[in-house]
Amino acid sequence: MTNSKTIKNVAFIGLGVMGFPMAGYLQQQGYATRVYNRTTAKAMDWVNRYGGAHGETPAAAAMGAELVFLCVGNDDDVRSVVYGEHGVLASMQPGSVLIDHTTASAELARELAAACAEQGIGFLDAPVSGGQAGAENGVLTIMVGGDSEAYANAEPVMQAYARCCKLLGPTGSGQLAKMVNQICIAGVVQGLAEGLHFAQNAGLDAAAVVEVISQGAAQSWQMQNRYQTMLKGEYDFGFAVDWMRKDLSIALSEARKNGSHLPLTALVDQFYSEVQRMGGNRWDTSSLLARLQKPA
Incomplete structure (x- = not known):
């Protein structure tokens, strides 16, 4: 397996709002x-901004890379850039490592690990949390599943855009941990939306209330970073409702397989479907407040 101290060449597949700055940090770190x-x-x-190079296909981009990173949309998107004559596995060499930052299913992670193993390639499922701001500021949290040797080689490189990176278990563990992350966020955002809604209807200065309660047990990242824009009705930024519903769908599907009961998560997922019907597909997840404020 590649030694992290000798890694020079990497590839990054997928330059969305997350991947664009993440790949930039890799180039900037040498x-x-x-x-x-x-x-x-x-x-x-991206090339004009950061330097580096681009490949016409995923396979071309991955040619000669010791680590290949993916950050695309969903399971099918991942398969489309991994398999086939133009997929990354067509050009990756034994000893290299494929790292998937996409939020996808644990089932896909296990499938990819098996496909990589057949070619002597390491694999890590490594979904991230922190949103667009976390990617742009290089402070993402990375939840990783896979082989410890592959992780030891990739982890120092992933630190280019991470604040926290941890191996949580065998293949699929990263994706399962990301499901936990999204389950927790869904409940917190709904609670914050209801709290702000209640404060406004009670005639309170909602911003002043948050300034107080955020110093106590009610404090959360969502409260700290979203209450002001929520009170202004500003949602045209951040982690899109469409993406959250995709993630919650993955979590709910996994819950059915492992026997978990997620009534609150299922309910919040339906609330997000209401936001979509309001035209909020690309609104930030904090837009749950908007559905409470819509005309009766």
């Missing part, structure tokens, strides 16, 4: 980074 994006113009924008 790793020769070759990128691929479905829209070539986006890849060229």
Whole structure:
């Protein structure tokens, strides 16, 4: 397996709002980074900003890379850039490591690990938390599943854009941990939305209330970072409702398999469907307050 101290060449597949800055941090930290994006113009924008290079296909981008990172949309998107004559596995060499930052299913992680193992390639499922701001500021949290040797080689490189990175168990553990993350966020955001809604209807200065209660047990990242925009009705930023519903769908599906009961998560998922019907598909997840304020 590649020694992290000798890693020079990496590839990054997927330059969305998360992948674009993440790949940028790799290049800035001295790793020769070759990128691929479905829209070539986006890849060229990245090259013009950070340097590095781009490949015309995922396979071309991954050629010669010791570590290949993915950050795309869903299970099918991952498969589309991994398999086939133009997929990364067509050009990755034995001893290299494939790291999937996509929030996807644990089942896909196990599938990819098996496919990589057949070619002597390491694999890590490594979904991230922290949103667009975390990616842009290089302070993401990375939840990882996979082989400890592959992790030891990839972890120092992932630190280029991470505040916290931890191996949590065998393949699939990273994706399962990300499901826990999204389950917890869904409940917290709904509670914050209801609290602000109640404060407004009670005639309180909601902002002043939050300034007080955020110093106590009610404090959360969501409260600290979202209450002001929620009170202003501003949602045109952040982690989109569409993405959250995709993530919650994965979590609810896994819950059915392992016998977990997630009534609150299922309810909040339905609340997000209401936000979508209001036209809030791309609104931030904090837009749960908007459905409470809509005209009766």
